[in-house]
Amino acid sequence: MLVNYLRLLLLPFSLIYGLAITLRKKLYDWGIMRSVKFDLPIICVGNLAVGGSGKTPTTEYLVRLLGDYKIAILSRGYGRKTKGFILADATATAETIGDEPLQYHQKFEDVTVAVCEDRVAGIEKLKENHDLIILDDAFQHRAVNAGLNILLFEFRKLGTLQFLLPAGNLRDIFASRKRADILLVTKSPVPLLHVAQQASVNELQPNNNQPVLHSYLKYGDLQHLYNNECRTLDSINDFEIFLLTGIANPAPLIEELEKYSKAVKHEEFADHYAFKEEDIKKFKSAFDKGVKKDKIIITTEKDSKRLKAAGFKDLLVNLPVYFLPIEVELFEEDKITFDELILNYVKSNRRNR
Incomplete structure (x- = not known):
């Protein structure tokens, strides 16, 4: 708790950080900085905070949902001791590709898993041999213009006061949520009361075309x-x-x-x-x-x-x-909506191969 109070002393630096990322956001919005669009489905799973929102089990949910397609997962490979583009193989370890990519690789033998700091370069190496690419934790990586952005928010943190880095754990401004195609509230309580659902919507204030859906954790x-x-x-x-x-x-x-x-x-x-x-x-x-x-x-x-x-x-x-092990599951009506949005996006944007 003391550490949290001490971090508040860093608020001036959070202000500087906020101004910098707002400027960067505008440069992309104005087309001054280039964002590359690819001719195959690219699904980005991301969040505004640093870690803990459930990106890994959400990515695994997508892999199971899209099992009929040839999928590649591309991650930065946070925590690895290597650099550049690496394709996961039998020699992969947490030190060479990171713990989350290793988990994907060992769990889904028919899925290609790769890591690269430069997502554009990574996609270039993967795009010819895959039907779709899932970007793990790349919402802030504006160099790629993903076709579908899923933005995650942890249920218990909605409605709480959060600050930008370094005073808080937000790495992006809250207004950036307007770029997302789907707002997914994770780690929701079971059962989820309607009043709690509505509170999420009120907090996120979505655009008319932004569904707010809820998921929960299922333990194995x-x-x-x-x-x-x-x-x-x-x-x-x-x-x-x-x-x-x-x-x-x-x-x-x-x-x-x-x-x-x-x-x-x-x-x-x-x-x-x-x-x-x-x-x-x-x-x-x-x-x-x-x-x-x-x-x-x-x-x-x-x-x-x-x-x-x-x-x-x-x-x-x-x-x-x-x-x-944990898995993500969505509440019944939200699951129907979510699955339909994902499947329709991939089907309608798939290349003729």
Whole structure:
């Protein structure tokens, strides 16, 4: 909490940052800076804040929805130690392509996954052999004129006072939402009351052609980090849970786990954090000192990619360490609207090949 108050001292820098991105936005709007349009469907999944809005499970939802097409996912590859265009293959690790692209690559064998800081250059390399390209986290990358922009907003943060970087977590001005084709509110409560739905619409003030749709998180079964063992969340009732995360917003995950146990001990790191051996040793020591007989280590699917890549197997292999997969689902009427918008866009913009 103290850190949040100290960040308010940075408000003058947020003002300068806001002026800079507003000017950049105008340069693109006026055509002074060039935005490239491509002759195949390009779907951009993005948000205005730094991390935590659910872009990864939303991208995975799109992949499942569009399974009849040859898809490429193009990401910047945040947190990787490489540069330039890289195509994911059997040798890919979180260090070479980033944790989220690695998750896509390992989950969808028929989907091409690539990383490149320059999205235009990346699309040029992918466009000939694919029916469509999904841009992961590229709403601010105005050099590409995406055909369909899906902009994500986390439900619990709507209606709260948010500041631009560095005083806050917004990397773009709120007015930029007007560029989006679909406004998707994520991590909504279940059930979602009509008054809460309407509150989202009132906050976002969409254009007449901008649908405001709502999604929620659906949790899967726990999966062991090193083998094929799975177990349900019901099976860990009253366990002592040692939670290890390096994601932007672990609050929804903690809320889910607290449905099964009140003994959740959370070791929190920054988003995309590169775990170190001393971190894991300290965490393992805390687990060993756990007071309950029934205890378990849980991490996120994204974090599991970095844990496996970093060579911690000797420290963790004999422990009950699992990751919890999540999926995005939309409420019934919103799902019909969303799916129809996506499928119609791809069908009507697909090249004759």
